[in-house]
Amino acid sequence: MNTVRRSGNGIFSMNGREWSLLVACLLAITIFSVASPHYATSGNAVTVLRNSVELLLIGLGMTLLLAMGGIDVSIGIVMGLAAIAIGRILGADGSPFLAIVAGPMAGAVLGCVTAAVVVLGRVPAIVGTLGLLGVYRTAVFVLLGGQWLSGLPSSLTDLLSTTVLGIPVAAFAIAVAYLAVWLALRRTPYGLHLLAIGNSEEKARLSGIPVVKIRFATFVISGVLTGIAATFYVATYRNVEMTIGSTLALDAIAAVILGGTSILGGRCSLIGTVLGVLLLRILQNGLLLIGIPSLWQPVVTGVLILGVLGFEAVSNRLPLARFQRARA
Amino acid sequence: MLSHLRKVLAASALSLAVATAAHAADKHKVAFVPQLIGIPYFNAMEAGGNRAAKDLGVDFIYSGPVDTNPVDQLQIVQNLIDQGVEAISVSVLDASSIAPVVESAKAKGIKLFTSDSDAPDSGRAVYVAQATDEGLGTTIIDELVKRVGEDATIGIVSGEATASNLNAWIGFMQKEATAKYPKLKLLAPQFAGGTAERAAQISGDLMAANPDIKAIIAVASSTCPGVAQAIETAGKIGSVIGAGYCSPNTARSYLKSGAFSFTVLWDPEQLGYLTVWAGKQLIDGKSLEAENKISGLEKPATYDAAKGILLLGPPAVFTKDNVDKFNF
Structure with missing residues (x-):
């Protein structure tokens, strides 16, 4: 029985969940365009994409973590800590290039800390990262010393709001990150090992897969991606507030699950994560534009996840799905 | 948990x-x-x-x-x-x-x-x-009308929907607008919770949904950086003014950049x-x-x-x- 499933065979072949998400995105865009004259503008499209940058990067790491049966609920605060490092450098009128390096470096260090606790310390990921969430949150308070970093110099902003060959730097960074992870998943043993661990860590270990190494590396990769997200966050908002990143971990987990990556591990979809993030942000933006108070946005996200997972649970019990599984 | x-x-x-x-x-x-x-x-x-x-x-x-x-x-x-x-x-x-x-x-x-x-x-x-809640609510509206005139659309971005002081101020803003400036159009308040990121997203969406918007009021001190950053990012300094109930330290750089015109508070x-x-x-x-x-x-x-x-x-x-x- 082959339970290791990768989504599709190429970038452009999509599975059922990914198609449904794409349809959902297009449907939402169509409805919002009809309902609000201000929705379908290039300015608003840029806004939605701009608002998706951090979540796309953090979601990519979360996809890998969930695929191997892990999770990181502290990831939003990890971004906050990396943002503080970047903000301190900018605040001291340091080089913006140094700030760009500092984000991923801080992310890598924090990824190592998380990996040390969860992988080396053999603590379940949800428990270990929950503990770290408390520690990191307090670290944010202590490091900021009660003062927000606000009104930071615009040197980093100027550097990252430019375009390379007509493509915004952020889009470029995201494309490179996704391509690199996709190649690692498809063209190196890493992908198979990751999903094998997600299916059954014990079986993976018995098959000679370097479980500890793979799991450690994945937490570090997630940390680096989060550090890059922090760089874009600080470049955009020029501000590090005390509550930074407090909603990001749950948003990332929501988007990744929507995208079809299994919360139990063993299955992942990069296209699904991209579409999941976009759907969340399209809904948040569109609901406000058609005049629904922002208070209701979390409800919509919650209902969406329950709907998708509920639909999946029901459809898995239908006779056709059973028949297909029996044949596979 | x-x-x-x-x-x-x-x-x-x-x-x-x-x-x-x-x-x-x-x-x-x-x-x-x-x-x-x-x-x-x-x-x-x-x-x-x-x-x-x-x-x-x-x-x-x-x-x-x-x-x-x-x-x-x-x-x-x-x-x-x-x-x-x-x-x-x-x-x-x-x-x-x-x-x-x-x-x-x-x-x-x-x-x-x-x-x-x-x-x-x-x-x-x-x-x-x-x-008094009344003093704060009326002061911010009076100061805004001095700057953008009576015939204007004004957006409101608040923090938590359950914070009674914020809701009271919004109530007096609306009362003052109805009583003294019948042409003034106050949009329904939006709630951003505690993060600058959400406040910026919502402010960007408000400007997209209301191209004729003249000012945005940041009701919670935690929403000020987000509102200001959204005005700066959208390139609307001068055409949209920010105002709010935030501390001089938080608003200082935005007051100087022109994204914020004034803030109302106490010591x-x-x-x-x-x-x-x-x-x-x-x-x-x-x-x-x-x-x-x-x-x-x-x-x-x-x-x-x-x-x-x-x-x-x-x-x-x-x-x-x-x-x-x-x-x-």
Whole structure:
């Protein structure tokens, strides 16, 4: 029985969940365009994409973590800590290039800390990262010393709001990150090992897969991606507030699950994560534009996840799905 | 699970604070529970409270939730009651749920009063007010009309939908607009929670949905950086002005960049002083005069016995011209 499933065979072949998400995105865009004259503008499209940058990067790491049966609920605060490092450098009128390096470096260090606790310390990921969430949150308070970093110099902003060959730097960074992870998943043993661990860590270990190494590396990769997200966050908002990143971990987990990556591990979809993030942000933006108070946005996200997972649970019990599984 | 962890952390921090305070025996204890620890605004109140404690010879305990969670806040208040702190002041997050805690304080002979954010029907001993809600609501609308004229669309971005002080200010803004400026169009308030990221997203969406928007009011101090950043990112400095209830330190760079035109507030350091002074009066069983001259404060505090409100004074307007005179 082959339970290791990768989504599709190429970038452009999509599975059922990914198609449904794409349809959902297009449907939402169509409805919002009809309902609000201000929705379908290039300015608003840029806004939605701009608002998706951090979540796309953090979601990519979360996809890998969930695929191997892990999770990181502290990831939003990890971004906050990396943002503080970047903000301190900018605040001291340091080089913006140094700030760009500092984000991923801080992310890598924090990824190592998380990996040390969860992988080396053999603590379940949800428990270990929950503990770290408390520690990191307090670290944010202590490091900021009660003062927000606000009104930071615009040197980093100027550097990252430019375009390379007509493509915004952020889009470029995201494309490179996704391509690199996709190649690692498809063209190196890493992908198979990751999903094998997600299916059954014990079986993976018995098959000679370097479980500890793979799991450690994945937490570090997630940390680096989060550090890059922090760089874009600080470049955009020029501000590090005390509550930074407090909603990001749950948003990332929501988007990744929507995208079809299994919360139990063993299955992942990069296209699904991209579409999941976009759907969340399209809904948040569109609901406000058609005049629904922002208070209701979390409800919509919650209902969406329950709907998708509920639909999946029901459809898995239908006779056709059973028949297909029996044949596979 | 997350909120439980927070409670445990908050509770342990609290018992530490109380244990430390217990060393200085025989002194009366006055506590203040803010809505959120670690932000400059409440830090300034803490500083004022400490100054008053020194002047008046009482112990001052400062402890609050690490994010704007009403349940965590009630837990902290309940802990202070259990510890036997004689006067406890609260900047209320959720006015509807504090009444039982007030009852339990009364049963133990503890003076529970509100400061900074009120719960009028809870049976609290007194409300120490920074300024009247009416004064704040009307001042911001009057100042805005001076700048953008009467024929304008204005957006409102608030923090938590349950924060009674923010909702009261919005109410008076709407009242003032209807009564004095019939042509002024105030949009329905949007709620961003505690993060700059969400406030920026919502402000960007508001500008997209209302191309004729002339100004955005940041109601919660935590939403100011987001609103300002959205105006800067959208390139709308000059065509859309930001205003709000935020501290000079938070708004300084935005006032200077032109994204913000002015902010309306009071000095929280003075408010913290007045809070501890009021706590001491309650413990001593002294009644409040209609006008109270207090040596540590700039202006006399007025007392409205019918409403049970002790008022610090009229609100202040900070612009780029006077912002550098303040540091909080």
